[in-house]
Amino acid sequence: FESPDGEPFKQRLLVVANRLPVSAIRRGEESWSLEISAGGLVSALLGVKEFEARWIGWAGVNVPDEAGQKALTKALAEKRCIPVFLDEELVHQYYNGYCNNILWPLFHYLGLPQEDRLATTRSFQSQFAAYKKANQMFASVVNEHYEEGDVVWCHDYHLMFLPQCLKEYDSKMKVGWFLHTPFPSSEIHRTLPSRSELLRAVLAADLVGFHTYDYARHFVSACTRILGLEGTPEGVEDHGRLTRVAAFPIGIDSDRFIRALELPQVQEHIRELKERFSERKVMLGVDRLDMIKGIPQKLLAFEKFLEENAYWRDKVVLLQIAVPTRTDVAEYQKLTSQVHEIVGRINGRFGSLSAVPIHHLDRSLDFHALCALYAVTDVALVTSLRDGMNLVSYEFVACQDSKKGVLILSEFAGAAQSLGAGALLVNPWNITEVASSIGQALNMRADEREKRHDHNFYHVTTHTAQEWAETFVSELNDTVVEAQQRIRE
Ligand code: ADQ
Secondary structure, eight states: BBTTTSSBOOOEEEEEEEOSEEEEEEEEEEEEEEEEEEOHHHHHHHOOOSEEEEEEOOSSSSSOOHHHHHHHHHHHHTTEEEOOOOOOHHHIIIIIIIIIIIIIHHHHTOOOGGGGGGHHHHHHHHHHHHHHHHHHHHHHHHHOOOOOOOEEEEEGGGGGHHHHHHHHHHHTEEEEOOOOSSSHHHHHHSSSSSSSHHHHHHTTSSSSESSSSSHHHHHHHHHHHHOOEEEEEEEETTTEEEEEEEEEOOOOHHHHHHHHTSSHHHHHHHHHHHHHHHSSEEEEEEEOGGGGGGGHHHHHHHHHHHHHHHHTTTTTTEEEEEEEEOOTSSHHHHHHHHHHHHHHHHHHHHHOSSOEEEEEEOOOOOHHHHHHHHHSSSSEEEEEBBBSSSSSHHHHHHTTTOOOOOEEEEEETTHHOOOOOOOOEEOOTTHHHHHHHHHHTOOOOOHHHHHHHHHHHHHHHHHHHHHHHHHHHHHHHHHHHHHHHHHOO
């Protein structure tokens, strides 16, 4: 294999994540079609010149028969993807249960829904057992494909058990683990019945990474307070063995967005949008429809702004694009209805026969449409109640070099640490504050907008996804070399 430069790759990288970056659709008993989903992680690793990346993960489909599994494995191999096959019951217990009903809300400080709390407590043990079993299945596939010298990079809260499983196969395997969500305060983490087992399993990695310094600090204090281990400036020490813990803030492939703006179809889209909203300032929200994104809170703040600022009622429009997720879960269905109800109320109160203040779409937009929307926006509203980083804020900034729009950003998104100096930071729970920031953003003078934008644009274009991936992997290599030196000394 060769790198994009034609040079041989220096090292193989096994990227292990719950989902492979492809969607697989079955066309016949032994025939599959695959579609690559270009997420941030995929673009990050495509640009990395030194490592030849292979992906290991679940393809998102249940394939009970051997013939189907064989055919899918073969089709995926062409995309350098290796599947882990999980059956429906395991997915239900591990993915829907332990990952998304327990760890996801807990890590975002949301707790559990009241009516489910007792049921969840009862099913906790079986879900945790399924979680461990699924992690062991991932480990077994990694082990099958691992060659000496490979780097293994495990991703996210779905795979906290994986580092330990991998080290049980081979203690010399180079293992890194990165969390894409926040890691909560140790006082939150300690409520988990499996708190210690999970921490110990993660500590088996050589390098543990988070988006921000705060998440890293929370993780270290969980290890010191719950496990009684020693926290050091480098990480966590357990009987002389150090697990390095550090912050590696993710970025985006900013060039991909900047280049897209030049494409004729995107330019055409931009022209249409400008014409359509020529009389109004455009505000934009782009989120997965998830509790953590604070969409109802954002809408209430916008409503308050319109209540208090009659002048703006026919001069501003909020475009809220929300991709539905986990549509089979009651709580998410409730969130959707709540959002629809608030949008309906606001449009009823402040709309006219010719225009409404909110356009809400329950769907995902394609990349080009998204770039055009980012480019015509005057004010982007990111009001996550908690968010590991939030890439939408980065994408918006990347597409704004001609417009210099304003970013209103939740202080509870990891991105607040990097884009805080250019954005207007808000507490999304305080709708009075968010409403007043909307006013501030809409009225901001051009020179201030430019200064704020330039700051953020510089950050977004210099701290890219590619740089993030390269830094993590080279730190992992260095960490292992240093540990070997320490042992020799
Ligand atoms: P997410 O919670 O999915 O990611 P985010 O970082 O904002 O959140 O990334 C979402 C991605 O989906 C963006 O690339 C965005 O363009 C796209 N997207 C969202 N809504 C869309 C829509 N309606 N149409 C089209 N595309 C849409 C998790 C963590 C984050 C962390 C990332 C990366 O929750 O905190 O930043 O992983 O580590």
